[in-house]
Amino acid sequence: MPVTAIEPKGKVTFREDRCKGCGLCVMACPRKLIIVSSRLNNEGYHVAELVDPDRCNGCALCAEMCPDVVIEVWR
């Protein structure tokens, strides 16, 4: 039986040039979908990223906790 891709319920975008890698979004995500990656931005901070976008339901808790308004959320 073919597996059809399930439309993710939510979408988050990270404005990586503004991220300071503090990790408060990592603590806030109830599904533990966010990590602080090894990639650096122009400021030299390790940026946060979503590891499993399909499981994100757009609850926006990460965005609520972000001190730098890096995250935007669609649902």
Next chain:
Amino acid sequence: MKQVFKRPDCLVDIPFHFCPGCHHGIIHRVVAEVLDEFNLREKAIIAASVGCSVFMYDYFDMDVIEAPHGRAAAVATGVKRARPDNFVFTYQGDGDLAAIGTAEIIHAANRSEKVTVFFVNNTIYGMTGGQMAPTTMIGQLSTTTPRGRDPQEAGHPIHMAELLATLAGTAYSARVAVNNVKNLMKAKKATKQAVRAQLDKKGLGFVEYLSTCPTNWKMTPEKANRRIAEELIPIFPLGVFKEEQAPAEAGVG
């Protein structure tokens, strides 16, 4: 899908200078969201403070007067009395409001000035490099109390939210935290009530936000965030300490 979270209109689209994990950014956004909600951007005038919050005039898309250190409540008094139709608020740290500006805030509250005061308490002087503030907890390390704050020598932490709640002119006084989403939602609610206190001409609206200072606490943002629940909240309990229901003059006659 529709956008459910975006940068508030009240915040100018430039990066904050705050250290990674500093709660100032969250508190700036909470205040901006509430001002957006009340549609106050064109009406608001800020009396900005001195400290890490000094760059308010860059971040908020509003008119700002930079007050001398600690005098934001006095400057806000003048602005509000000259322009009673504008929404006037201050945003001050603990070194500003609870140390050099204690007289100004207490008398502004006691005069029942119709202004709103947002007070960020991170228990330390942030911008100047981590000296002891009046709000520093007993035993807390700072550059001026390297063996911890000793109450015999350096006194006790000052509780501004409770202190202002005892004054008749204060319409609303609460202490909130933004260390997790649950507390953050309560913080938004308290912020709205403090704004309403001014809009309904009840008196001074005051909100104390507990904040981290990862740099001067010498902690990671994660550990600093945990410290709020583990160490700060037991000493600075959260809650609403005063909520005036009706204008002070009501009920006369």
